[in-house]
Amino acid sequence: MKYLFTPGPVPLPHEVASSGARPMIGHRSEEFSALLLRLQNRLRDLLKSSGPVILLPSSGTGALQSLVENLLRPGDVVISVSCGQFGLRFREMASRMDCQIVPVDVPWGGAVAPEAVVEAVKAHPETRAILLTHNETSTGVINPIHAIASALPKERPLLLVDVVSSLGVTPCLPEAWGVDALAGASQKGLLCPPGVGVVWLSPRAWEALESLGHPKSFYFDLLGYKDSMERLQSPYTPPISLCYSLDAALSLLAERGYAKWWKERRRFAAAFAAGVEAMGLDLLVSQKRHRSPGVTAIKTPEAKRLKDVLYGMGVEVAGGLGALNGQIVRVAHYTDMAWPEMCLILGSIYGAAKSTGLSVNASFLDAAQRVWEEDVPCGKC
Amino acid sequence: MKYLFTPGPVPLPHEVASSGARPMIGHRSEEFSALLLRLQNRLRDLLKSSGPVILLPSSGTGALQSLVENLLRPGDVVISVSCGQFGLRFREMASRMDCQIVPVDVPWGGAVAPEAVVEAVKAHPETRAILLTHNETSTGVINPIHAIASALPKERPLLLVDVVSSLGVTPCLPEAWGVDALAGASQKGLLCPPGVGVVWLSPRAWEALESLGHPKSFYFDLLGYKDSMERLQSPYTPPISLCYSLDAALSLLAERGYAKWWKERRRFAAAFAAGVEAMGLDLLVSQKRHRSPGVTAIKTPEAKRLKDVLYGMGVEVAGGLGALNGQIVRVAHYTDMAWPEMCLILGSIYGAAKSTGLSVNASFLDAAQRVWEEDVPCGKC
Secondary structure, eight states: OOEEOSSSSOOOOHHHHHHTTSOOOOTTSHHHHHHHHHHHHHHHHHHTOOSOEEEESSOHHHHHHHHHHHHOOTTOEEEEEESSHHHHHHHHHHHHTTOEEEEEEOOBTBOOOHHHHHHHHHHOTTOOEEEEESEETTTTEEOOHHHHHHHSOSSOOEEEEEOTTTBTTBOOOHHHHTOOEEEEESSSTTOSOSOOEEEEEOHHHHHHHHHHOSOSOSTTOHHHHHHHHHTTOOSSOOOHHHHHHHHHHHHHHHHHOHHHHHHHHHHHHHHHHHHHHHHTOEESOOOGGGBOSSEEEEEOTTHHHHHHHHHHHTEEOEEOOGGGTTTEEEEEOOSSOOHHHHHHHHHHHHHHHHHTTOOOOTTHHHHHHHHHHSSSTTOOO | OOEEOSSSSOOOOHHHHHHHTSOOOOTTSHHHHHHHHHHHHHHHHHHTOOSOEEEESSOHHHHHHHHHHHHOOTTOEEEEEESSHHHHHHHHHHHHTTOEEEEEEOOBTBOOOHHHHHHHHHHOTTOOEEEEESEETTTTEEOOHHHHHHHSOSSOOEEEEEOTTTBTTBOOOHHHHTOOEEEEESSSTTOSOSOOEEEEEOHHHHHHHHHHOSOSOSTTOHHHHHHHHHTTOOSSOOOHHHHHHHHHHHHHHHHHOHHHHHHHHHHHHHHHHHHHHHHTOEESOOOGGGBOSSEEEEEOTTHHHHHHHHHHHTEEOEEOOGGGTTTEEEEEOOSSOOHHHHHHHHHHHHHHHHHTTOOOOTTHHHHHHHHHTSSSTTOOO
């Protein structure tokens, strides 16, 4: 058997994988419009917003690209907040568009402090947009987007948020939080294969877009998408099999209940973290409240060997990216994992750590179970 | 039962649909690199080229967008040849990029004459690129790309070709033909679900790209893709389930033998055309040699009703796009259709035509069968 613990793609629920194999339908058919309407309603529920949600035939990076190309213009001042590799990627996109970047850099493993963003906005009142990452997959940090948005002055730049690795696994409530644009993807918290980008804009961002007009990119023209969506169409061929999968996955999440699901994912993350620490290994993210419910990074000088030994056992985890290459292993827990999977992954890490000569304690399962059995183990959802 | 005769998405072979439902793998794994290598080799075989083939997480429109963004710059003079809606779309992309468009327009239903392209190049020697559509899905025309390329002077602009609806269903040999860039897609002749864009560049186009440098689009950066491909990686998350499907589909085509497959598709198209004409309905494309092996357009003032009646029977065909809206129905035959499917589609059209009050002749099957049983019915492949 093979076990996938990478932070996207994630193992698919059976219903999701089998739905994707259903026969094709024409994308100009009534059936497809009905599917699109269902997806639209489910995503609106998930985001607690009545606004349109755009589905792009792209990876999450494409969804981010669409935000940059639609909402930014050359010369715009952009505050780019980064606490890891994916924050830098978002920045690179704006930089390619010839925006003037105001970097706000947070040490990797830490979260973004609202004050740091507020200060940057005060120092650059001409700023057009702020780029933020909700869940930084490269470090396993989740940023307090709500707190950041709340700390900003009322007259403020557009707030563009990368939710590629947070959407589905944790509350993501742009309307309630005062966010202007989200870019997400199918293959992590939405429990689908990769290939669908998800974009949401606030009424204010749609207005900004109307005044900016069509972007240079025909493919990523969000106004064109919105016009099509109003007729329950896609401007060009949508990834139909992936839409089937998304429909099945959103149905699973809705049946489970979002609040319950989010709590379960947090509980798994907290118990897993407790197990890893009890084993004697370090977590990259020291502050509990900033730990991601989707992915956990273990910091060890033996990261590369640990990852390779796990791979040899049939357990695939991810390594570090960029500056953290060779320094961490990343274990994802986006899917419906419970106690048996906890034993599998903690036990495998324990065995692999011993094989690589690391000194580890055997009491890790007790520590994990204590957290697992707490009733409300990890704060409100 | 439902029958899909739309020009993409097309009905999937069982092996293709079921392969797409296989468990996810990490995209940084050895398994994924092996899959990418296999896809690379199969696509090189299909194109008869040793150059790299790029797979994009996008629809075909995204693959075209990548050509425009990488190979054109604002102000470039671009000859845009159009004989239908998709030629216009390619033009719109270059126009959005602020290129200077030299339009060459061919009446819809006709093919592009090499002389028209040669004349435009002579009149605009400063031209940076020529945009061409191989198979014009909106009319059912296939253009003589090889003849066009051969007619051009040796020192010539870059030749960028939309093969979205030709790749897989007909020979597409860019190296032998002297083409510089191709953009294709998964959901038509490649018999897959939508969601993968395919890009091929000639050594000359790669050189042009090196000298132009990285495009403004991070997502569609083909140089970045090429660098990743050399390490058998994808720069960001690839659509893994669709890669599985593509692997299965290319394997089917290779087993069947490309030349045989292309001949079978042409034979189906020719026999279908004969059947439609014998029924007394008009084809949009009057010249046999310009008829697409993948899609056939029937011209009738009752197009909308004919399409609706067929839809009511469970047979989905496409209507006309743009200027041909309400004037044609389009029937696709990309997949493994043979005589039984011929009877199904011709008989359904016959029944639907009678229901809509069209005067049709009953002898259509004989006419189709005569062409079907000819040994080499439709020219060389």
